[in-house]
Amino acid sequence: MHGELKHEDVEAARRDLAERTLSRIRGDFARLIYLASMRNYNTGEYHHEGLACMFTESIAGRAIASCHRDVFRRLVLCPLKELVEQLELYASSNCSTPSELVRIWERLQPYRVTVPLECSPLAARFFVSNIRTALAILQSRHLRAHREALSALPDR
């Protein structure tokens, strides 16, 4: 069935998704979470009602999968410093503080389900390792800021 899909149609769906939806989401990390959330855990297939209506279910699925791979690739290949910034941006745009994000993510580890299906095990391990380090750095920054704030308080 996939063989019948036209490359131009998938490209058009990709462009549509990028322009209408992904461009409005702040930061690649939030985009990754959004794209991964459209994937069925059991089948690995993506579903987006609007995109499927505009194109077809298969074209929409292929377009989302392709965007997912692109965003994941960008995040895997970005320096750790940038990844920490992405996480900070993600935390701030989701109405939570970085320390809250660290606390919850260390327990739930939701970033593990954001890895695209076709990704190699090495790339997946690299990504998970980087996220864990980035979370640890966020935590360190938070603790440092907290200590500095405490020491700045006037002695009673």
Add this chain to the structure above:
Amino acid sequence: MTALAFSLLATVIILAVCVFLSRRGRRRDSDGEVYGIEHETAGSFEWDPLTSELSGRIFDRKDSDFVASESSRQITRQFQRERTALALDWLRAVRDQVNQLVRAHFRASRENDALKPTDEIRLWVEFLLFQLTSGILYLLIWVCGPSRTAALFGYSLELAAQLQKVTEDILPAGRQVTAELMNNEQEPKNGDAAG
């Protein structure tokens, strides 16, 4: 003469140690448990463009400097251990790919009468040089960590690319056979991984 004997002996020792470490690393696969990262899929390695691009990131020193400047020693040490484990896995994967390529080449070359012995010797020399370099690289990564071995890593990659080119130059007509052989070899492997 003595110097040559010493060099040969050193080469053999390095290769033996590398083979030992490489097999030991594969058997143990315990890093995943220590660092909380699944390692069980490392054996079923699939080569994709992202993995090739990843090498630059694994061996990049900037990340390690950044972590050292931003976090505690404990986190820095853990990060370095994880990067070392990843770099060793990456190198094992490259070596597996090269070994597979050379094996496929020799199988294909058996069916080809037009081969020149000089080309085959050239391939062997390149192959041994790659094995030696990647063996040394394996040792260095294990001892010093990936960020300090970036230069040798680049050289190893060049050799791997050169090897691929040499096999293609020697057997241009047999390239298709080699590709088919490699595909046939990979199919049951992937099947095993899935199962």
